[in-house]
Every structure is written in structure tokens, then in C-alpha cells.
Amino acid sequence: MIIAVDGPAASGKGTLAQGLARHYGLPHLDTGLLYRAVGLAVRDAADTPQFEARAIAAARALDTAHLTDLEALTSAEASVLASKVAVIGDVRQAMRQYQRDFARQPGGAVLDGRDIGTVICPDADVKLFIEADSKARMERRARQFEAKGLPVDRYALYHQIEERDARDRANPHGGFYKAADAHLLDTTRLDIEAALRAAVAIVDGVMAGKAASKGA
Secondary structure, three states, X not given: OEEEEEOOOOOOHHHHHHHHHHHHOOOEEEOHHXXXXXXXXXXXXXXXXXXXXXHHHHHHHOOHHHHOOHHHHOOHHHHHHHHHXXXXXXXXXXXXXXXXXXXXXXXXXXXXXXOHHHHHOOOOOEEEXXXXXXXXXXXXXXXXXXXXXXXXXXXXXXXXXXXXXXXXXXXXXXXXXXXXXXXXXXXXXXXXXXXXXXXXXXXXXXXXXXXXXXXX
């Protein structure tokens, strides 16, 4: 079973994908970490003419060893850099095969990101699109930083989220938008336990419907 989980930054898609992976005993890949790792690898070139070429080279050389420093990968800086490298077509192309191979391993997998249901796994068994309003997403991200003892400027964080949404919507190579056959889950007013219950109910319902149609 392949479960594709998409949605904007801080919508809760990563936490839900992890919960679904545990619930169904499936491996999980946070594809956003791939782009964050590339972004961090070329951060010193972020405002230079070499940025795109270096980002492409970093994407092609990326391996799982670059995904271990979760503190750096989940920082606000990494989030901003990820959105900048994600608009580069050749960077996205370099990532796609890795993601598709991960999804197609025996037994399936859970993948979360921006274009999982639309580009990476268009034939996924279940597709979820997770959303929440910008204020709720800002507050979640702020609490994550505060839990790490980091200072938070909520005004700046809110605008970072809004700016990232704008870049994602304008990204011609991305998949910020919901796939036509994806199930929408709005987590604005849900805590993680309630959101996970809702996600599990959607997955179980879809799989039960597919089993019934095969048996008909």
C-alpha cells in the first residue's frame, strides 16, 4: 500500500505521515528533507549567480547520509532554502527517482511532501492533502521552535509561511495543489491525535472500498 501525503508547510503532513507509517507498519520518507538538505548544502551561494548550478550538483550528489542532522534540517533557514531550490526543475528531477524507488519497495510506503500524489506517486493507493490556515501553521511551527529553546518572532514566522506558500504556488515544477483524487483533511482545529484518527479513517475507507470493488 502506497500512501501519498501532500500539503503546505506546517500543515501537519509530516507528523501525520509518521503516524500513518507506524499505524500500518510501513516505511516513511519525508521528501521535504531532501530539498532542505540540498538547500543547506548551497546556503553560502544563496544570493549568487552560481546558486542554481550548485543546487543541481548538490541534488545529484545527495545521499541518505545528508539526512541525519534533523535539528539543522528542521530549522527555519532550511525551510526557506528548500523552497528556493525546489523551484529548480533539474533539482526536482534529480530527486524523483529516489522517491519513486522508495515508494515502490515491497509492501509499499508512506511519503509526504509537495508533489507526491500528483507527480511522484500518481497511482498511490491513497492520497491525502493536508491543509490548515496560515495562523494555525505559524503557531505550530512557533511551538516547535520554542520547545527547542529557540526565540520566536511570530510576526516574521507568519510572513515566512505566507511567502513560502506564494513561492510554492508559483513553482511550475512543484505540486502544491491537491490531486484530483486526493482526500482533503483540514487540520486547523484538530490536535494531532484527532487528525491521525481522521487520516486513518480515510485510508481504511479507501482501502475497504477498493477491496469491495475487486470482490464485486
